[in-house]
Amino acid sequence: xxxxxxxxxxxxxxxxxxxxxxxxxxxxxxxxxxxxxxxxxxxxxxxxxxxxxxxxxxxxxxxxxxxxxxxxxxxxxxxxxxxxxxxxxxxxxxxxxxxxxxxxxxxxxxxxxxxxxxxxxxxxx
Numbered sequence: 446x447x448x449x450x451x452x453x454x455x456x457x458x459x460x461x462x463x464x465x466x467x468x469x470x471x472x473x474x475x476x477x478x479x480x481x482x483x484x485x486x487x488x489x490x491x492x493x494x495x496x497x498x499x500x501x502x503x504x505x506x507x508x509x510x511x512x513x514x515x516x517x518x519x520x521x522x523x524x525x526x527x528x529x530x531x532x533x534x535x536x537x538x539x540x541x542x543x544x545x546x547x548x549x550x551x552x553x554x555x556x557x558x559x560x561x562x563x564x565x566x567x568x569x570x
Contacts, residue, residue, distance in 0.1 A: 452500065453527070456485070460493050461502055465520050469513050 453461065463478050464470045472491045479485050494514050497503040504517045516523075528543075536542040548561070 452530070453502070456489075457493055457497060457500075457502075460490065461497060461516075461523070464494075464497075464503060464514050465516055469515050471511055471513055475514075 459479065460475055463475045467474055467478075472487060472494055475494070476485070476487045476490050479490065494503065494505075494512070498505055498514070498517075501517055502523060503514045505512045505514045507513075532538060532540050532543050536546075553561070
């Protein structure tokens, strides 16, 4: 069995994005959003939500019989930690190698390249 490079699977990440966008979300809220793009069982969504709580990405509260989920960490913090793990595992801790790979292998538009240059210049100031 292949071990994932990230601690989150594709469906977990998709559901996490929906919860981030909604702020507070029930399994039903997330299920309705996902059904717009693909079929996924309601029970699967509830299982993934519980797994995200166990992994520390979400928290929940009960409102009557309904579980309401919200982010346990800010999206930027989660993204940073996931990328940091990727840099450590794949690029031997070198963010330069990550950026070089992205810039060389991606078909970046002139606007995207300009945005990257501006970010670098901002860091240099």
